[in-house]
Amino acid sequence: MLLCTVRDCRQELLRDGKRLVCAQGHSFDLSRHGYVNLLQPQDRRSRNPGDRVEAVAARRRLHDRGLSQPLLDGISSMMPLAKGSALLDVGCGEGFYTANLATRFETRAWGVDLSTSAIQAAAKRYPECEWLIANADRFLPYATGAFGAVLSITARLHPEEFRRVLRDDGRLLVAVPAPDDLIELRGAGKDRVGRVVEMLEPLFITEDRRCIRTTADLDAEAVRDVQISIYRPMQAEDPRPMRLTFSLDAVLLRPR
Ligand SMILES: [Zn+2]
Numbered sequence: 185m186l187l188c189t190v191r192d193c194r195q196e197l198l199r200d201g202k203r204l205v206c207a208q209g210h211s212f213d214l215s216r217h218g219y220v221n222l223l224q225p226q227d228r229r230s231r232n233p234g235d236r237v238e239a240v241a242a243r244r245r246l247h248d249r250g251l252s253q254p255l256l257d258g259i260s261s262m263m264p265l266a267k268g269s270a271l272l273d274v275g276c277g278e279g280f281y282t283a284n285l286a287t288r289f290e291t292r293a294w295g296v297d298l299s300t301s302a303i304q305a306a307a308k309r310y311p312e313c314e315w316l317i318a319n320a321d322r323f324l325p326y327a328t329g330a331f332g333a334v335l336s337i338t339a340r341l342h343p344e345e346f347r348r349v350l351r352d353d354g355r356l357l358v359a360v361p362a363p364d365d366l367i368e369l370r371g372a373g374k375d376r377v378g379r380v381v382e383m384l385e386p387l388f389i390t391e392d393r394r395c396i397r398t399t400a401d402l403d404a405e406a407v408r409d410v411q412i413s414i415y416r417p418m419q420a421e422d423p424r425p426m427r428l429t430f431s432l433d434a435v436l437l438r439p440r
Contacts, residue, residue, distance in 0.1 A: 185294075185326060186204060186326060186327075187323075187325040187326060187327065188208070188210050189223075189224055189227075189318060189322075189323075189325050190206075190224065193206060193208055193210060194323070194325075196327070197325075202214050215304075215307070218307055218315070219304070219306070219314075219315035219316060219317065220315075220316050220317070221300070221316075222316060222317060222318040222325050223317055223319060224319075227298070227319035239412055240277070240278050240299070240301045240302045240305050242409040242410075242413040243280075243409075243413040244278050244305060244309075245406075245409050246406065246410065246413060247278075247280045249406060251398075251400050251402075251430065252280060252281075252430070254396070254398035255396055255398060255430060255432055256280070256281060256284055256285075258394065258396030258432070259285070259357065259359060259432075259434060260284075260285060260288055262392055262434055262436050263289070263333060263357055263436070264355060265285070265291060265333045265355070266332060268290065268291055269289075269331075269333060269354075270292050270330060270331045270332055270333075271286060271289070271292070271293040271334075271335065272293075272295075272296070272324075272326065272331040272333070272335065273294070273296070273336075273337070274320050274324065274334060274335065274336050274346070275336060275338070275339020275340060276296060276303075276306065276315075276339075277297055277299070277302045278302045278305040278306050278309070279295050279305070279306030279307075279309065279310050279313065279315070281335065282295040282306070282310070283295075283306070283310035283312070285335070286312070286313055291332075292314070293313045293314070294315075294316065294326070294331075295314070295316070296317075296320055296324065296325075297320075298317070298318070298319055298321075299317075303315045303316070303317045320342060320345070321342060323345055324345040324348070324349050327349070328349065329349070329351050329352070330349050331350055332350075332351055332353075332354045332355070333354055333355050333356070333357065334346050334349060334350050334354065334356045334357070335356075335357050336357070336358045336359070337358075338359060338360060338361055338432070341358065341380065341383055341384070343383055343384050344387070346384075346388075347388070347439055350439060353438075354438070354439065355436060355437065355438055356384070356388055356437045356438070357435070357436050357437075358380055358435050358437070359432040359434040359435075360377055360380055360433050361376065361431065361432065361433075362375075362377075362395050362397065362431035362432055363431075364429050364431045365430060365432070366414065366428060366429065367429055367431075368426060368428050368429060369407075369414075369428065370414075375433075376433065377433035377435060380433075380435060384435075386440075387439065387440060388439060389437060389438055389440055390435055390437050391436045391437060391438055392435070393433075393434070393436070394434050395432070395433055395434075396431070396433075396434055397430070397431040397432075398430050398431075399427055399428065400430070401425070401426075401427050402425060402426060402427070402428055404422070404424055404425050407423035407426055408423040410428060
């Protein structure tokens with residue numbers, strides 16, 4: 185299932201005790217919590233705000249308050265995922281959507297993210313899924329046609345790789361922040377979904393397109409967690425209780 189990330193190797197990785205090894209002899213240790221780190225020296229970036237431990241913790245507290253439940257329900261209702269069909273979540277963060285969808289659809293799930301702190305948090309909370317630290321911008325270190333569904337929630341897109349790892353009858357679900365996402369905190373945002381469809385259209389056909397939206401009354405502490413968890417942290421004055429909109433534009437696609 186996993187492929188070697190050393191330069192252009194891309195050979196299958198096989199389990200050997202507590203390591204994964206390819207035919208060329210490149211090896212990767214399995215962590216104590218069961219995830220694998222496939223990052224190469226060229227993948228490490230100095231400043232990735234998504235990496236920060238505080239952002240991961242803040243996002244998890246928001247999930248734990250149940251704020252993401254309506255978004256999860258919306259995404260889940262769009263996914264025609266067959267029972268037992270493997271799911272890949274690219275840019276999975278701390279694994280909330282990955283693990284909850286796996287439970288709902290009674291399927292095996294794999295999550296990949298560039299952030300070590302996010303994958304550590306995911307592996308500790310959801311040991312039933314398979315977690316990987318890798319740079320998905322370069323290539324997805326999974327076998328061709330390995331997945332029945334690929335998910336990308338507010339993550340970077342890699343259309344060719346999404347298509348390669350997806351089965352011919354698989355489905356791709358992409359969600360991006362809608363223009364009114366957190367509008368109370370940061371004003372109206374860009375309409376990104378048109379660009380997403382344009383990027384994916386050479387390889388995929390759009391089957392469904394929805395806006396998944398919820399509002400919630402948050403106390404000051406939760407507002408602060410939202411500020412910490414978004415990629416461009418607000419240099420706002422002290423957070424105060426407020427009603428916030430959480431909004432995703434989601435598209436379901438199938439391979440051409
Ligand atoms: Zn190798």
